[in-house]
Amino acid sequence: MNVTQLSAFVANKPGHLQRVLKVLADENINIITLTIAETSDFGILRMIVNDPEKGYRVLKENNITCSTTDVLAIEIDDRPGSLYKALDAFAKMNLNIEYMYAFTEKREGKAVMIFRFEDIEAAKKALIDSGYNIVRKIDIIGENK
Amino acid sequence: MFNKEIETMPEKKMKELQLERLKWSVRHAYDNVPFYKKKFDEAGFHPDQLKSLDDMRRIPFLTKQDMRDHYPYGLFAVPLSKVVRVHASSGTTGNATVVGYTKNDIEVFSEVVARSLASYGVTEKDIIQVAYGYGLFTGGLGLHYGSEKLGALTVPISGGNTPRQLMLIKDFGTTVIACTPSYALNIADYIEKNMPDFKIEETRLRIGVFGAEPWTEAMRQEIEKRLKIDAYDIYGLSEVIGPGVSCECSEKSGLHVFEDHFYVEIIDPETGEVLPEGEKGEIVYTSLTKEAFPGIRYRSRDITRLYHDSCKCGRTLIKMEKVTGRSDDMLIIRGVNVFPSQVEAVLMEVPGIEPHYQIIVDRKGSMDDIEVMVEVNEKVFSDEIKVLNNLTKHITDRFRSILGISAKITLVEPQTIPRSEGKAVRVIDRRKLS
Numbered sequence: 001m002n003v004t005q006l007s008a009f010v011a012n013k014p015g016h017l018q019r020v021l022k023v024l025a026d027e028n029i030n031i032i033t034l035t036i037a038e039t040s041d042f043g044i045l046r047m048i049v050n051d052p053e054k055g056y057r058v059l060k061e062n063n064i065t066c067s068t069t070d071v072l073a074i075e076i077d078d079r080p081g082s083l084y085k086a087l088d089a090f091a092k093m094n095l096n097i098e099y100m101y102a103f104t105e106k107r108e109g110k111a112v113m114i115f116r117f118e119d120i121e122a123a124k125k126a127l128i129d130s131g132y133n134i135v136r137k138i139d140i141i142g143e144n145k
Numbered sequence: 146m147f148n149k150e151i152e153t154m155p156e157k158k159m160k161e162l163q164l165e166r167l168k169w170s171v172r173h174a175y176d177n178v179p180f181y182k183k184k185f186d187e188a189g190f191h192p193d194q195l196k197s198l199d200d201m202r203r204i205p206f207l208t209k210q211d212m213r214d215h216y217p218y219g220l221f222a223v224p225l226s227k228v229v230r231v232h233a234s235s236g237t238t239g240n241a242t243v244v245g246y247t248k249n250d251i252e253v254f255s256e257v258v259a260r261s262l263a264s265y266g267v268t269e270k271d272i273i274q275v276a277y278g279y280g281l282f283t284g285g286l287g288l289h290y291g292s293e294k295l296g297a298l299t300v301p302i303s304g305g306n307t308p309r310q311l312m313l314i315k316d317f318g319t320t321v322i323a324c325t326p327s328y329a330l331n332i333a334d335y336i337e338k339n340m341p342d343f344k345i346e347e348t349r350l351r352i353g354v355f356g357a358e359p360w361t362e363a364m365r366q367e368i369e370k371r372l373k374i375d376a377y378d379i380y381g382l383s384e385v386i387g388p389g390v391s392c393e394c395s396e397k398s399g400l401h402v403f404e405d406h407f408y409v410e411i412i413d414p415e416t417g418e419v420l421p422e423g424e425k426g427e428i429v430y431t432s433l434t435k436e437a438f439p440g441i442r443y444r445s446r447d448i449t450r451l452y453h454d455s456c457k458c459g460r461t462l463i464k465m466e467k468v469t470g471r472s473d474d475m476l477i478i479r480g481v482n483v484f485p486s487q488v489e490a491v492l493m494e495v496p497g498i499e500p501h502y503q504i505i506v507d508r509k510g511s512m513d514d515i516e517v518m519v520e521v522n523e524k525v526f527s528d529e530i531k532v533l534n535n536l537t538k539h540i541t542d543r544f545r546s547i548l549g550i551s552a553k554i555t556l557v558e559p560q561t562i563p564r565s566e567g568k569a570v571r572v573i574d575r576r577k578l579s
Contacts, residue, residue, distance in 0.1 A: 007528035009521050011558050037530045041555050042521075046528055063559050065526045098529055116528070 002070035002120065003137050004052040008045045009065040012038055020045060020064055027058045032140060033114065035101035046101070048073075048114065050141045071116045072123060073103075073135040078111045086132070093126040095119070107135070147263035147295065148256070151405045152460045156453065159461070160198060163408050166433035168195055171204065174439040177222035180215060181441060201410065202419045206429065207443045212242040212384065221245050221437055228437045232383050233281040234482055244383050245437035251290065253434055254386050257403045258291020258379075261392035264401070264458065265352055265377040267321050269296030272349075274313060276324035277357065277480075278304040283387030284357050284480065288323045291389060297321070304328065307335045314348050323354040325480045326364050326376070330511025333371035346373045354379050356388050357480040358513075359468055365397070378467060384443050385430045391465055396457055399464035406434050409463065410442075411451050414472035425450045427472045428465065446473045474572060476506055478513045481550050485571045488517060488552075491543050495536070497524030503562045507575040516553040517544070520562060 010016050017036075024031065034047040049055045052068055059066040076082050090097060096118040103112040112135055117123035127134060146152045154162070172192040174181040185191065188205045195201070212220060221228065228245040246254065267273065273292040277284030285303055292299040300317055302310060304324065310332060313319060322329070336343050353368060356379035368376045380400050381388035390407055391400035402409050408431040411420045420426045428449050432440045448470040451463055476483045485504060492498050501520040506513060517540075525536055537554040544552045 005528065007526075009526050009556075009558060011561070016558070039530060039534070042533075042557070044528055044530060044533070060523075065521050065523055065559055067523060067526055067528060069528045098531075 001124065001134055001136055003048060003073045003114065003135070003140055005069045005071045005114070005116070006047045006049055006052045006055045006059070007067050007069060008047075008059055010036075010043045010045050012040060012042050017043070017045065020059065023058055023062045023064065024049065024055060027054065029055045029058070033101065033103045035099070035114075037099065046099075046116075048103075048140060052141075069116065070120050071114050072120060072127070073112050073114055073140055074127065075107065075110045075112055075133040075135055078106060078109060082111075083113070089130055089132075090123075093123075093130070095123045095126060103140075107139070112140075146459070147260040151403075152260065152401070152462060154405075154461060156461060159404055162405060163433060164195075164198055166405075167198070167201065167408060167431065168192070170431065170433050170435070170439055171195055171441060173222055173436070174441050178220055178439070180211065180220055181439075198408075201408070201431065201442070204442050206417065207441055209242060209384070209444075209446075216241065217243040218245070222439050223247060223437050230286075231281075232283045232286075232387065234383050242384060247436040250386075250435050250437050253406055254287060254389065255290040255294040257386065257389035257406060258287055259294040260403065261379050261389050262291055262295050262297070262321075262354065264392050264394040264460070265321075265354060265375070266395065267295065267297060267352060267354075271320045271352075272298045272300065272318055273321040273323060273354075274300040274302055274310070274317070274319040276302055276304055276310055276322055276328065282357075282480070283381070283383045284323075284325075287381070287387040287389060288354065292323075307332055308339075311336065311340065311343060314350055315343075318349045320349045321352045321354060322350060322374075323379075325357050326353075326355040326360040326368060327358060327479060327508070327512050329353055329355060329368045329372060329376070330364070333368070334511050345371075350374055353377065356380055358477045359470075362467075380465075380468065382430075382445060382447075384440055384445070385432065386435070390430070394456065394458035394460060399452070399454070399456075399466055401456070401458075401460050401462040402451075402465055404462055406432065408433055409451060409465070411449070412444075414446075414448075423450065423452050428468075446471050446475060448472055476504070476515075476572065476574065478506060478515050478550050481548070483515070483548055483550060487548055488544075491547055492517075492519060492540065494543065495525075495540060497522065498540075501559070501562050502571070504572045505575065506572070513576065514553070515550060516555055518555045518557045518562060520559050521556045522559060 008020050030050040032048045037044045056068050076086050098116040100113055100115045175185055175192045184205050190203050227247050229248050230246045231243055233241045233243045275288045279285030289299055289301055351374055353374045353376040365376045378393045379388045381390040391402040393400050410429045411426040412429050414427040428445050428447050430443045447468040449468045450466045474485050492502055499522055503518045505516045540554045
């Protein structure tokens, strides 16, 4: 049910992000969505890719510092105020969001967002209990890796 | 001149005085410090064999490592009840080098600083603002006692707090400031940036006494121009006594060594051979009068040249050139001694950090900046910024508490730090000092 996110450490300098992307491109790894958190010196590139295990392996082979983390992909109505409502629910359940980002494509008329919670298991349970649909890994990255 | 007899003593007479005092000092060390006895015995040297200054070269060297190995009091030659003060250099606990002073040692220390101040033209009519740090570092208390010895009005403000320094310069009518040369430039920068109405030429400030870090002729000109003062070099090291080992005079060309208290030699840092007068090499010090902490042939690692000239100031004391280099990898950052090995030791405390780092020292504006680049591996990496920020904060805090310096920690990608022939380039010093 969890989605595996691939993260990489990238210097905040011209050409460095490109180098990471080239490694993934050469290995035929597709990026489904991504976000970058940046500081003045470096950034953390976080991606949902079609094959995170392979992505992790090839980045490592190329001396790029990386890791994999479990995140949740959650369906949210694509309407004004629905993200607000979702966050309101999370806050009431005392679930802390470390960061979040969105998919570009809609899924059956709904938006899908990636959430990195402090405590993923607690978040999952609370979300299911309150009726949120957590998108399965297979629905995002497909069966055919 | 504060001590005309000594400072104008003919060379021959000075050498006689040195030999007489060396005989006492070497025996004092041998008789009272087991380390020296063992070391001299092993080298087949006995204090009775010291018949001429040339015999000095038979005595083994004292190194910083010897001092660390005998931390804290192992090299003291008098009972602790006779020691009235200690100073220590920066370093991780157990690694600091500790020096002690008897009442008489403090007297000598004050005397050489007073002589230095007098050689810059400072008199009892001056008001001296001591902006060196007071504490284990020899700069603050050293200048303080020397200034009092001279009879000048001494303002013990210590380092930092630039607005307050400027307020006192103005309100107290300060005529002399003593601090590191980089701090002097920092003061000039501060005025320019924050106090455009402050007119330094309208204060009574006329002389700057600068030391504790290497500085260049270009820096002297800049300080003199911007602060409208005469800038003089005071040199010293805690292992020998502190500031006042040697000082410039009105000529601003070379530093006179107070040879009646410190015997100096120049050696080839590779072979340890003594080099003839005039040749460049590492300067080695032997204390002639120190009681608590005699230093016999201490390898300073400072590179300079010794020479006699007929100095217009009238002093006959041997001169040394301004020190601009080191024969080891020690860095002096804002007056604090830092060895790359200490940087490494701090990094190694952090679980997961590998010894791939690089130290970049630069002088931005007027202050030394130290940046430590650390490669990020999988063990310390996280998808969360806060985890990496906490890591850099933790390392920064450790540098501050252990080494006493604020360093900028930059996390970099693996393999970013250049490795040449399998060995990483640990230090890049971009300050132009020579």
